[in-house]
Amino acid sequence: xxxxxxxxxxxxxxxxxxxxxxxxxxxxxxxxxxxxxxxxxxxxxxxxxxxxxxxxxxxxxxxxxxxxxxxxxxxxxxxxxxxxxxxxxxxxxxxxxxxxxxxxxxxxxxxxxxxxxxxxxxxxxxxxxxxxxxxxxxxxxxxxxxxxxxxxxxxxxxxxxxxxxxxxxxxxxxxxxxxxxxxx
Numbered sequence: 001x002x003x004x005x006x007x008x009x010x011x012x013x014x015x016x017x018x019x020x021x022x023x024x025x026x027x028x029x030x031x032x033x034x035x036x037x038x039x040x041x042x043x044x045x046x047x048x049x050x051x052x053x054x055x056x057x058x059x060x061x062x063x064x065x066x067x068x069x070x071x072x073x074x075x076x077x078x079x080x081x082x083x084x085x086x087x088x089x090x091x092x093x094x095x096x097x098x099x100x101x102x103x104x105x106x107x108x109x110x111x112x113x114x115x116x117x118x119x120x121x122x123x124x125x126x127x128x129x130x131x132x133x134x135x136x137x138x139x140x141x142x143x144x145x146x147x148x149x150x151x152x153x154x155x156x157x158x159x160x161x162x163x164x165x166x167x168x169x170x171x172x173x174x175x176x177x178x179x180x181x182x183x184x
Contacts, residue, residue, distance in 0.1 A: 046099040063082035
């Protein structure tokens with residue numbers, strides 16, 4: 001299966017799941033960042049899109065990559081690796097943007113690669129370890145560790161991905177318009 005049809009399949013799975021509130025419980029969209037796999041509750045995921053042209057926003061945090069035009073709506077995008085203080089990576093054909101709704105705000109998360117939608121039962125979610133990982137920045141965004149077969153997924157709290165300063169930048173984005181060519 002080629003990359004584009006794989007992304008479309010994931011997007012369709014996400015949209016199918018998002019329509020039925022009961023089926024959202026325990027389902028997570030998983031993605032790769034660095035050497036680790038993370039999961040986002042499917043209820044936060046609006047859609048998955050291919051990486052596209054990003055308009056930079058001056059004087060913002062380095063992980064706020066800028067703005068995209070998604071069907072006439074201006075959406076800020078965040079590079080997850082940079083947010084977790086991991087080494088930057090070069091975007092390629094596997095790079096995606098997961099469009100999520102956080103605190104009633106639409107934001108795009110740039111991720112290296114979408115993995116899959118998985119179901120993780122509540123009893124298979126453990127709290128993150130407190131010892132030995134205090135130096136890992138991503139741990140402050142992780143609310144649990146989900147066991148999936150023989151692997152684990154770090155489950156993210158999307159509300160913590162954006163701080164209040166980030167939200168003020170995002171709110172300012174709502175005031176930015178789109179010109180006739182669809183440019184920000």
